[in-house]
Amino acid sequence: MAPILDIKNLYKNYGATEILKDINISIEPGDFLVLVGPSGCGKSTLLNCIAGLEPISGGTLSIGGKDMTHVSPKDRDIAMVFQSYALYPTMSVAKNITFGMKVRGVDQATQDAKLKEVASLLQIEPLLNRRPSQLSGGQRQRVAMGRALVRDPKLFLFDEPLSNLDAKLRVEMRTEIKKLHQTLDASIVYVTHDQIEAMTLATKIVVLKGGVVQQIGTPAEIYNRPANLFVADFMGSPAMNLIPARVQRNGTGTQVSIARAGGAIRSC
Template sequence: MGALSIRNVRKSFGDVHILKGIDLEIEPGDFLILVGPSGCGKSTLLNMIAGLDTPSAGTIHIGDKDVTHALPKDRDIAMVFQSYALYPNMNVAQNIAFGLEMRKVPKAERDAAVARVAKMLQIEHLLDRKPGALSGGQRQRVAMGRALARDPSLFLFDEPLSNLDAKLRVEMRAEIKRLHQATRTTTVYVTHDQVEAMTLGDHIAVMKDGILQQFGSPHDIYSRPATQFVAEFIGSPAMNLVAAKVAAGGLSAHGVELSLSDAQRQALAAAGMANGADVNYGLRPEALSLADEGLAAHITMVEPTGPETYVTLDSAIGHLVVRAPGKFHPVVGDTVHLAWSTDDVHLFDARSQARIGM
């Protein structure tokens, strides 16, 4: 059994089904990301792991212990909230030590734990300050320090960076990753930010409407999305999707034949996609390249970001976005040509939105 096992977990409020049978398992030391849009059920699932809510059905094990109905205090977990949840009347050292004090840990051990995590988080100089005198990033470090002091078997993070500005989010994201690499404590982290998901997680669970869409490594999620939703949600800019129809064993979009490999043609046939069937033809923005010949497209918008430039184009097969090098300076209104490899093509059944083929 893994460090965390979630088996057929469901949650309903009357006729409203929040979670619809979630199955997940991670090994000790793993960093699991629960990601998805607002309302997908990720925070509800985290609350059930924490013991703040109970499943309507299914079981949750932490290690070899069934904690489905156990109290939070009996789960050996530590949680970091979006709101920090610090005691304003206590200084930093007292906030970090509070949980240990409630468990009647001897003062010498508490002091040693505070010193250890303060050094790890580089907040030794803040130990005498109250939360009101700290910045948002410093408060988040204190909240993390309180969790680290517990030395739990499982860390839970509930969108901990949502209240920080963009620069600080990047810094704290790196800090959380560094801490996990140092401690190797099993971690479950909830976010709606797909960049956080890709950069932090050993494994990612993508959720939508209470259903687990895909569970895998960041590489698997990005390079082989199991559903069209995953393909569109993970990746920025989002994957280009072209509405196409099966014709004579190939694909056609608005009269333009779309290139396919032999394996992709075989996958269409194996999936029962007969002539006239609707298929969505997917290409990541970086899979498209500017070429001397190929699909003609007119530039309609240019978004420079520094290292990269996002170019939006109109073509015979629809709107497309290209991720180009930052040194490329396209002009709105110009006509360019696009080329791509069939190795980079993703196919989805337009009806079920499931991936077609490997």
């Protein structure tokens, strides 16, 4: 089967500044790919490049087996949920969810059916006539998800969708998103700086630092066999203990020497 998303040798510059360097990522249908890394490492930029909201400076990008490198966002068969939710403040919840379909000329009966289906899935039926200002943060988040879900796209893109919620709600919504992924068997690229979110949601994790991919793997691979010190230190809660040591070949075996406080050396 063709990968649902295939990124090859992608570069992104802003002027003379290189933001993303030689990114290679491929995901299969049904994958939940989480892009994780510290603030400013280029996660949103990469998501915007996948969406077509930012042109790329080098490389290629295909979605569902089709080259999308130069295709406009509306023709990429994707749906995106932004960190800010970007709901239309003057429209009701129902209108927010159906607006995109209306613009695309979807007939009224299909719009109504889709709205009903998604509202039931997200349990927001009682909210359909409210305005965004009359909703809690968690409810707004659901509406933003609803707007993406009615599109039935090849690929969902989420940019830190839970970062505006309080800690308790974040954990609840994390569970819901996980269930939703399983129910819909959707393909998802999800950005977060939260490594616990990455570990619990992902089928595949990409760890990014300074615009360079550090490691790609399943949560278990990343956790158990970090590719470098950055990944080892960044993933895991509580963080892994890192102790400077010297490793030497010693005749038949290997000697590890650890410097202790006071300058003493302990070998084993």
